[in-house]
Amino acid sequence: MKTKKAQHEMVGFALIIIVVAILIIVVLSLTHNKKTDFEESPLASSFLQSLLYQTTNCSINYGSNFLSIRELTKACLADEDCEDGNSACALLNSTIDKILNESFQVGEKYPLKSLEFKITHSQNQFLYSSNLGNQTNSSSSRGSMQEFENGIKFYLDLYY
Amino acid sequence: MKKAQMKIQQMAFMLIAVTIFFVLVGMFFLTIKMATLKKDAAFLKEQEAKLLLDKLASSPEFSCGTSFDEQIPNCIDFDKVMVLKSKISNYSKFWGVSNIEIIRQDTKSTESCTPQNYPDCKILSLMNENAEGISVSNFISLCRRSSIMQDPYNYCEVAKILITYNEN
Numbered sequence: 001m002k003t004k005k006a007q008h009e010m011v012g013f014a015l016i017i018i019v020v021a022i023l024i025i026v027v028l029s030l031t032h033n034k035k036t037d038f039e040e041s042p043l044a045s046s047f048l049q050s051l052l053y054q055t056t057n058c059s060i061n062y063g064s065n066f067l068s069i070r071e072l073t074k075a076c077l078a079d080e081d082c083e084d085g086n087s088a089c090a091l092l093n094s095t096i097d098k099i100l101n102e103s104f105q106v107g108e109k110y111p112l113k114s115l116e117f118k119i120t121h122s123q124n125q126f127l128y129s130s131n132l133g134n135q136t137n138s139s140s141s142r143g144s145m146q147e148f149e150n151g152i153k154f155y156l157d158l159y160y
Numbered sequence: 161m162k163k164a165q166m167k168i169q170q171m172a173f174m175l176i177a178v179t180i181f182f183v184l185v186g187m188f189f190l191t192i193k194m195a196t197l198k199k200d201a202a203f204l205k206e207q208e209a210k211l212l213l214d215k216l217a218s219s220p221e222f223s224c225g226t227s228f229d230e231q232i233p234n235c236i237d238f239d240k241v242m243v244l245k246s247k248i249s250n251y252s253k254f255w256g257v258s259n260i261e262i263i264r265q266d267t268k269s270t271e272s273c274t275p276q277n278y279p280d281c282k283i284l285s286l287m288n289e290n291a292e293g294i295s296v297s298n299f300i301s302l303c304r305r306s307s308i309m310q311d312p313y314n315y316c317e318v319a320k321i322l323i324t325y326n327e328n
Contacts, residue, residue: 008168008187013174013178014180016178016183022183024185024188027189039203041206042206042208042209043209043211043299044208046213046234046299046300046307047299047300047318049233049301050234050299050300050301050318052317053303054266054282054316054318055313055314055317056319065313066313068316099265099266099318100265102265103265103320111202117212139195142203160202
């Protein structure tokens with residue numbers, strides 16, 4: 001009789017543990033799903049907005065009318081060359097590389113562990129793509145996307 | 161020991177075990193919550209910087225307006241800010257901040273901006289360079305009129321704005 005009662009109590013305790021374990025799993029799966037959602041970053045958004053208007057060294061037939069990154073991207077898509085003979089795409093790559101390196105401190109000793117920058121157009125083809133740092137050390141990410149004419153999209157993801 | 165005492169002891173042990181179990185579960189959730197709290201704090205700081213920047217960038221003393229052919233978001237007129245620096249004593253309490261610093265990214269110079277070295281300089285500090293307090297930063301478009309062979313053109317670049325303020 002005594003053993004049966006003790007068994008009942010143990011079953012009750014086990015039931016409590018099982019119910020709480022199920023609750024933990026449900027809450028964990030919900031928070032995990034939340035993490036995979038895209039989170040907008042005001043910093044990335046401001047950077048992309050400013051970058052689109054950055055003046056480059058490229059002019060096409062207009063003397064001192066230098067193209068902005070936005071215009072240079074369109075020139076790259078049209079496979080045009082700058083007046084100095086450089087291809088628009090080569091200048092786009094070197095200009096963005098330089099600005100990214102100057103604007104962000106990326107690495108294990110900094111809060112920003114890595115960043116991913118890419119420019120795509122309507123056919124989802126890459127016009128530019130760059131990764132700085134190591135994403136595996138990051139615990140969270142936020143980013144931004146800017147879209148303008150011809151389906152050109154600028155993406156910047158920051159991994160902290 | 162009597163049967164009733166035995167029962168009470170059994171119940172007490174059971175209550176202690178259940179309490180410890182729930183405390184451990186609570187601590188587990190608290191750790192998860194604290195991790196997201198840090199993330200939320202970083203996000204709020206970014207948003208705060210953006211709001212403060214929007215307020216400053218849209219004020220006529222900084223804003224590019226339509227001076228550069230088109231409306232550029234978060235645009236600061238470098239020429240205007242240089243002039244503002246010489247009259248900053250009139251604006252010491254106007255924005256409620258201790259210092260506003262504009263840091264150019266696309267330059268090899270490390271010098272502070274003065275009328276003599278402008279625009280070949282790195283940092284334009286508007287108020288007190290050594291101001292202490294909370295600092296927030298964000299990216300802006302920094303635009304100015306430039307010229308090549310006496311042919312004027314608009315030059316915009318990515319720059320950082322650093323705003324320092326006191327909580328009180």
